[in-house]
Amino acid sequence: MEIMPNRMDRGFFKYQNEFEAKALEVLRSGWYVLGKEVKSFEEEFAAFTGAKYCVSLASGLDALWIAFRILGIGAGDEVIVQGNTYIASIMGITINGATPVFVEPDESFGIDTEKIEEKITSRTKAVLVVHLYGMASRMDKIVQICQKHNLRLVEDCAQAHGACFEGKMTGTFGDVGCFSFYPSKNLGAFGDAGAVVVNDEQLAKDFRIFRNYGSEKRYYNKTVGANSRLDEIQAGLLRVRLSHIQELTEEKNMIAARYSTEIQNSKFSLPLLVKGATCVWHQYVIRCHKRDDLMNYLNEKGIGTIIHYPIPPHLSEAYQYLGYKHGSLPITENFADTVLSMPMYNGMKTEEQSYVIDALNSF
Numbered sequence: 001m002e003i004m005p006n007r008m009d010r011g012f013f014k015y016q017n018e019f020e021a022k023a024l025e026v027l028r029s030g031w032y033v034l035g036k037e038v039k040s041f042e043e044e045f046a047a048f049t050g051a052k053y054c055v056s057l058a059s060g061l062d063a064l065w066i067a068f069r070i071l072g073i074g075a076g077d078e079v080i081v082q083g084n085t086y087i088a089s090i091m092g093i094t095i096n097g098a099t100p101v102f103v104e105p106d107e108s109f110g111i112d113t114e115k116i117e118e119k120i121t122s123r124t125k126a127v128l129v130v131h132l133y134g135m136a137s138r139m140d141k142i143v144q145i146c147q148k149h150n151l152r153l154v155e156d157c158a159q160a161h162g163a164c165f166e167g168k169m170t171g172t173f174g175d176v177g178c179f180s181f182y183p184s185k186n187l188g189a190f191g192d193a194g195a196v197v198v199n200d201e202q203l204a205k206d207f208r209i210f211r212n213y214g215s216e217k218r219y220y221n222k223t224v225g226a227n228s229r230l231d232e233i234q235a236g237l238l239r240v241r242l243s244h245i246q247e248l249t250e251e252k253n254m255i256a257a258r259y260s261t262e263i264q265n266s267k268f269s270l271p272l273l274v275k276g277a278t279c280v281w282h283q284y285v286i287r288c289h290k291r292d293d294l295m296n297y298l299n300e301k302g303i304g305t306i307i308h309y310p311i312p313p314h315l316s317e318a319y320q321y322l323g324y325k326h327g328s329l330p331i332t333e334n335f336a337d338t339v340l341s342m343p344m345y346n347g348m349k350t351e352e353q354s355y356v357i358d359a360l361n362s363f
Contacts, residue, residue: 001355003343005304008183010347011248012190015240019190022236029232034212037235042195044242048162049169051177051197053204056230057211060158060180060194064092064128066228067176067196070206071152073098073125079154080119081128082111083312083332089130089156090313092178098125100322102314104331108272109285110137116145126152131160131170133308133341134186134282138274139165139173146174154178159282161187162249166276171197181234186248186280187241189234248346252281255348259284262357268294268340283308286360287338294340294363301359306341 012019026037038056046054057063073079075097081089083102093100101119106112109132116127127146129137146153153174157163160170161179171177181193198204209216214225241248256279260270268288273279285308288294295305312332314324326333343356 001352002302003304003352003356004345005306005341005343006184007345007347008188010345011188011241014347015244018240019237022240023233026233026236032232033229035232037232037239038230041230041235041239041242044239045179045195046197048242048245049171049177049197051172052199053201054195054197055204055207055211056235057194057196057207058228058230059192060156060178060182061088061091062211062226062228063176063178063180063194063196064088064154064156065095066207066210066226067154067178068092068096068098068126070203070210071126071154071175073152076123077125078121078123079126079128080116080124080151082130082132083314083329084109084309084335085130085132085156085313086158086309087313087316087318088158089128090319092156093128094319099123100313100319102324102329102332104329105132105335106138106274108135108274108277109133109335110135110274111142113138113141113145116142117149120149120151124149124151126154127174128154128156129174130156131163133271133285134159134163134280135271135273136160136163136165136170136277136279138277139168139170140276143173158182159185160280161185162245163280164278165274172199175200176203181238186252186282187238187245189238189241191234193230193234193238194228195230249280251346252344255344255353256281256284258353259342259357263360265361265363267363268360281344283341284344285339285341287335288340289338291338291340297363298359301355303356303359304343307336307339308341309339310336312336 158180214223
């Protein structure tokens with residue numbers, strides 16, 4: 001049996017008729033940028049998250065860097081962020097000239113809230129929380145810290161569409177919630193796509209102006225902005241997927257529940273949730289100190305896996321200028337050496353799940 005680490009075709013075929021009908025509807029409309037599909041998706045996604053406003057953008061990275069730009073965070077400023085994240089989280093900070101200050105993760109892969117305050121300096125302007133792998137972070141403590149020190153709070157929700165902490169959805173705790181709709185995400189488009197959610201009307205207006213060349217009225221530019229617009233076809237297709245998000249999430253929850261219940265092998269550890277938090281299982285990530293052996297073993301059985309992520313940002317070639325060395329963030333680096341993502345996707349068959357579970361238990 002051959003099992004891919006992720007499959008997006010089954011998510012398409014499940015709602016094929018709806019996706020194809022929507023695509024044709026948009027193509028035949030003759031309106032392809034900033035039209036009714038974008039407006040409707042923004043309204044529906046805002047309602048889904050519980051935020052007042054959603055502004056769609058071209059990608060998740062755009063959501064991040066534009067968020068910090070609009071919040072006025074740049075050269076000379078510091079942003080506290082966890083070390084174990086995808087490099088796009090850090091690029092959102094550094095594209096604006098600001099400096100990332102790394103904090104180690106806790107055992108649930110989120111930022112260790114007990115280590116944030118020791119990193120705050122006179123130059124600290126914001127905290128960037130990453131809800132990694134679909135797990136909501138411990139937001140009560142983080143919100144308290146940001147309020148106490150008058151810091152901006154930005155949430156990277158690229159992997160956490162619909163995850164909640166104490167009943168409140170990720171993306172709505174801080175100033176800006178940043179989302180990616182890359183095809184592999186739980187709420188995936190069929191190309192690059194992103195959005196921000198905010199509760200401040202002026203912030204929403206600023207994002208709308210910035211994404212469209214800094215223009216509120218055609219050919220009248222208020223600022224030097226960007227071209228970061230979600231197109232009508234992607235918005236329409238996202239509306240289809242969003243209408244099924246509850247059942248898609250429930251399906252992943254069922255797969256994760258099987259993994260967590262039936263995988264029993266002392267050679268690796270299974271994911272742990274924060275108390276009061278939910279997970280939407282963008283990835284199901286285990287940790288194994290013999291990871292390479294495990295990867296090779298699973299590969300021989302036809303089971304594909306992915307490492308999210310093998311090189312932490314502070315050790316990447318792109319960020320050598322920050323001056324970090326091996327050993328600077330030992331917990332982050334240990335995670336990078338031990339994490340492994342199991343096959344997890346909508347449309348994964350029961351027998352495929354069983355095959356993965358049996359293989360892991362036999363390792």
